[in-house]
Amino acid sequence: MSSKNLVLIGGGHSHAIALKLWGINPLSGVRLTLITDVYQTPYSGMLPGYVAGFYTFEETHINLSTLAQFSHAQFYLDQAIGLDLINHQVICANSPPISFDYLSLDIGSIPTMINVPGASEYAIPAKPVPTFLAAWNDFVKTVINSPHKNYSISIVGGGAGGVELALNMHSRLSHILQEHQQPLENLMINLFHQGETILTGHNFSVSKIVETILKQRKINLYLRQKVVQISAISQSIYEIQCESKLKVNCNIIFWVTQASAANWIKASGLTTNEKGFILVNNYLQSVSHPHIFAAGDIATINNYPRPKAGVFAVRQGKPLFDNLQRMILRKSLKPYYPQKLYLSLIGTGDKNAIASWGFLGYRSPILWTWKDYIDREFMEGFKNLG
Ligand SMILES: Cc1cc2nc3c(=O)[nH]c(=O)nc-3n(C[C@H](O)[C@H](O)[C@H](O)COP(=O)(O)OP(=O)(O)OC[C@H]3O[C@@H](n4cnc5c(N)ncnc54)[C@H](O)[C@@H]3O)c2cc1C
Structure with a gap:
């Protein structure tokens, strides 16, 4: 040959x-x-x-x-x-x-951004991941350096990626505020989703579990809200405008909409x-x-x-x-x-995970332990090659 x-x-x-x-x-x-x-x-x-x-x-x-x-x-x-x-x-x-x-x-x-004026200028897409992580790590540093200020984050897209980001960002930033003895009220997280229920493609029970957790953590969930425009009010304040005319201001916007x-x-x-x-x-x-x-x-x-x-x-x-x-x-x-039919394990940012399988949804810390084990095992397979 x-x-x-x-x-x-x-x-x-x-x-x-x-x-x-x-x-x-x-x-x-x-x-x-x-x-x-x-x-x-x-x-x-x-x-x-x-x-x-x-x-x-x-x-x-x-x-x-x-x-x-x-x-x-x-x-x-x-x-x-x-x-x-x-x-x-x-x-x-x-x-x-x-x-x-x-x-x-x-x-x-990559997340679909076209047709939303201002999105590609002012929002940070979840992919490519290196750009997203650089922006997230910079934001975390800003909060660590000035923990006494108020911060507002918006996440556009309420699929699995958007939900996981909202919950895990909340977890990280709350921890920083607690470490610096600052009130959690200083942090506001908004999650925008154009669908009727969160987590499109997953079952009703999983959507309800997630909605409850979002409520417990005081994350604002905006359902049936289609983001149609983003404008810069100042260097660190952006305005999200929805089709319904709802307007929300925030300091940083992450974009996690449908894949393109x-x-x-x-x-x-x-x-x-x-x-x-x-x-x-x-x-x-x-x-x-x-x-x-x-x-x-x-x-x-x-x-x-x-x-x-x-x-x-x-x-x-x-x-x-x-x-x-x-x-x-x-x-x-x-x-x-x-x-x-496939099993999804959705981490909720508190070392708990939700299992979504067909019509079933269940949340438990054991599921997180299991997910953590599977993920670490997967990554272990790429270590010490040679
Ligand atoms: C925030 C978030 C959380 C998610 N969480 C989960 C989850 O928990 N479970 C799950 O199943 N899915 C999750 N997803 C979806 C998941 O990320 C994707 O489905 C998965 O990464 C797709 O894998 P892939 O192999 O197709 O490509 P990727 O993992 O995206 O890898 C593509 C690679 O190609 C490189 N590349 C891209 N373009 C070029 C180019 N032009 N030239 C050379 N290299 C290039 C990229 O840098 C990257 O290394 C999540 C998505 C997001 C946004």
């Missing part, structure tokens, strides 16, 4: 797993390349716990440079910005084009769905370009719509690895079917 180039774009959950498996079961005659815009990629399951201060940066991030070394992959710290599908090349922001015979994309998603795809994906000529996500078949293979694969948030499996969640990105790691190797070896590919 002549030497083949397999290029991976993005070090998301599926690629991290595929890289590790490649390191354990390498394929001779294949030049593996990873293009990533970060050295350390976050593990979504532990991100809210990092915000709460339960975990360190190292505990919640996978070192992609070490992982690439383990799998003997060439490592490009660069951002892919386009694909030349005719010449089989990845166009990068800083490096010359990178040629591929086979390609796989796992670049995640990077624009360059559709522009590349790959077949996408109406939202710009790469349409793949059950082999995680592009429906238009069989030598190209995609997994995680950026992929949508034709006829198997599922929420964009880390749990699916993780599950797709092994089938993606198998099919990339099988494709190169010219073996028949193996189908992957995403499960319909």
